[in-house]
Amino acid sequence: QAGYCQGTICVDRIQNFECPKQCPTDGTCALKVPC
Secondary structure (H helix, E strand, O other): OOEEEEOOEEEOOOOEEEOOOOOOOOOEEEOOEOO
16 A cells, blocks of 8 residues: 655655655655655
């Protein structure tokens, strides 16, 4: 399940985590999926 990004912070239903770089332009992100 994808989360959403706040800058380089990815927020999903379980936890917040830092992305190594900006996330995709659609604003989604997920654990174990590179931004």
